[in-house]
Amino acid sequence: xxxxxxxxxxxxxxYRKKILKxxxxxxxxxxxxxxxxTDILTVLYNRVLNVSTQTFKSPDxxxxxxxxxxxxxxxxxxxxxxxxxxxKELETLCHYQSHWVGHPTRHVPGVEHNTGGLGHxxxxxxxxxxxxxxxxxxxxxxxxxxxxxxxxxxxxxxxxAASNYKLDNxxxxxxxxxxxxxxxxxxxxxxxxxxxxxxxxxxxxAIIDGHDYPLLTETxxxxxxxGKPLAVIANTVKGRGVSFMEDVAKWHHGVPSEKEYAQAxxxxxxxFTAAAEAEKNERVEAxxx
Amino acid sequence: xxSPAAKTVAESLGLKMGKANLEVFATTLQSMAxxxxxxxxxxxxxxxxxxxxxxxxxxxxxxxxxxxAEQNLVGVAAxxxxxxxKVFAVSPACFLSARALEQIKNDVAYSDNRVNLIxxxxxxxxxxxxxxxxxxxxxxxxxxxxxxxxxxxxDNHETRAAITLAVxxxxxxxxRFGKAAVYDLYPANAGFDFGKAAVLxxxxxVAFIGTGETVIHCLLAAEHLKQTKGLSCRVISMHTIxxxxxxxxxxxxxxxxxxxxxxxxxxxxxxxxxxxxxxxxAGVMAKLKIVGIPDEYTVTGAQADIYRHxxxxxxxxxxxxxxxxx
Ligand SMILES: [Mg+2]
Numbered sequence: 001x002x003x004x005x006x007x008x009x010x011x012x013x014x015y016r017k018k019i020l021k022x023x024x025x026x027x028x029x030x031x032x033x034x035x036x037x038t039d040i041l042t043v044l045y046n047r048v049l050n051v052s053t054q055t056f057k058s059p060d061x062x063x064x065x066x067x068x069x070x071x072x073x074x075x076x077x078x079x080x081x082x083x084x085x086x087x088k089e090l091e092t093l094c095h096y097q098s099h100w101v102g103h104p105t106r107h108v109p110g111v112e113h114n115t116g117g118l119g120h121x122x123x124x125x126x127x128x129x130x131x132x133x134x135x136x137x138x139x140x141x142x143x144x145x146x147x148x149x150x151x152x153x154x155x156x157x158x159x160x161a162a163s164n165y166k167l168d169n170x171x172x173x174x175x176x177x178x179x180x181x182x183x184x185x186x187x188x189x190x191x192x193x194x195x196x197x198x199x200x201x202x203x204x205x206a207i208i209d210g211h212d213y214p215l216l217t218e219t220x221x222x223x224x225x226x227g228k229p230l231a232v233i234a235n236t237v238k239g240r241g242v243s244f245m246e247d248v249a250k251w252h253h254g255v256p257s258e259k260e261y262a263q264a265x266x267x268x269x270x271x272f273t274a275a276a277e278a279e280k281n282e283r284v285e286a287x288x289x
Numbered sequence: 290x291x292s293p294a295a296k297t298v299a300e301s302l303g304l305k306m307g308k309a310n311l312e313v314f315a316t317t318l319q320s321m322a323x324x325x326x327x328x329x330x331x332x333x334x335x336x337x338x339x340x341x342x343x344x345x346x347x348x349x350x351x352x353x354x355x356x357x358a359e360q361n362l363v364g365v366a367a368x369x370x371x372x373x374x375k376v377f378a379v380s381p382a383c384f385l386s387a388r389a390l391e392q393i394k395n396d397v398a399y400s401d402n403r404v405n406l407i408x409x410x411x412x413x414x415x416x417x418x419x420x421x422x423x424x425x426x427x428x429x430x431x432x433x434x435x436x437x438x439x440x441x442x443x444d445n446h447e448t449r450a451a452i453t454l455a456v457x458x459x460x461x462x463x464x465r466f467g468k469a470a471v472y473d474l475y476p477a478n479a480g481f482d483f484g485k486a487a488v489l490x491x492x493x494x495v496a497f498i499g500t501g502e503t504v505i506h507c508l509l510a511a512e513h514l515k516q517t518k519g520l521s522c523r524v525i526s527m528h529t530i531x532x533x534x535x536x537x538x539x540x541x542x543x544x545x546x547x548x549x550x551x552x553x554x555x556x557x558x559x560x561x562x563x564x565x566x567x568x569x570x571a572g573v574m575a576k577l578k579i580v581g582i583p584d585e586y587t588v589t590g591a592q593a594d595i596y597r598h599x600x601x602x603x604x605x606x607x608x609x610x611x612x613x614x615x
Pocket of ligand 1: 146147148175176177178179182185
């Protein structure tokens, strides 16, 4: 059974709780960016990607490349949920000899590439997408970029190549939370207007709410034959889901105190309870109960 | 590249001038790619410099051009390799190993994407173009990165063998060579394997350990010292810098009275220091001279001028060896 939007919301709240749990446990992590891209990952792994523990080695699988590698905790939590490993592994996050370090590595089942240096993922995605075209494969390549990351010039080398090679099997998703470690992206190094930049590089562009499941599903789930790569500028809120973390730069890699953790969990628990109630009512309305 | 005296010694050894390693690379790659459509060349506006014009004409679907964008060159190569392609990323060694160093470290070596990075016109092959176009740091930089083998072939045989082995090698590689014609150093049907140095001649007075295009100068110096001083000199082609053939170096250090290393590279972090480290850690206290490019504003001139200036020549290496024996 495919998940309803409400069920995805429940999943996302659960992911956010785990992200905070394991970051707090490790005493390290990239909290704000993990929370801003959670809904994107929820939709990708639960609705869009043909990636599972069974298909992960298949040459026909979709590829997800997390160029903004620092939001590793979001990816780790989602991959655990998808059965790539026992969630207990995340208790070792950032510990001595753990594979679950602060950025994705291929030692973690389900991870495609070792990322963490910014401005690398889009080039890798271009190469993978070219290989797909050469082999007449139907797989698609999704690259998640941070908005601050776009200051790395290598992204634009890759953007140029993507349209040159007409890679409509390549989708770049910008987690456009408008913040980076030092503050507002527009104050650190303005990269707006992003849509016009990608268009000028020969891309199709979609600007969407990066927390809207139907919109994410429609935008990411539709296979395209336009002859152009697609940039999805997903407007998100850094720290999404926890009131005092939302849109605050210091939560880029802030770790909650005990008190802050309790407050965050209380907020997410309340949101979960409300969403679960709504989900139940929706099932009743649909005649399932 | 060679003084009249050196040419005379080469003649006395019956050495024949071969092609440029660059040309051998291009024809070897093309002949393999014709049989395997998964073999791809990725270029950064470097198909001409890489002698890949005929490759591109014959196999247009097997060349991927990224324009003048070395970071993207290596990232794209990593992506292609991750999708099962057998990739040769071809770019001047100076740009490939510096501009794209982080892509090499993260996307190729760390992620274990089995790309073969082909550093063309390496060392001071572009001598007269100045330091921007020299790669005298590349071996040192890549030695300090885990999971990439480093190969510096000396002649056409080593180049052909290295490219052939690289296709299905179980690690990423960095293979760097020049664009000048080089003497053939091996008989037909000679062996070759990554990580196993070739002893081109045996001897016990001096061991010359060279890599790449310096090996011929080592061989000429050995013969010159034999003819003029009656010395018995060993000559080793250390074509693989990583993994490093420690055993062959230790044997040279133990069995010879002195060791001279020669490299078209800064004296820091390359072949010479690798030999020194191997010898000292094994407690072999050999007399050692590292001949390479010193830490200074590199002298201007063509490759041959720079070689001669810094003693990467029959005469220079002979002088270095005799000084050690005093
Ligand atoms: Mg951001």
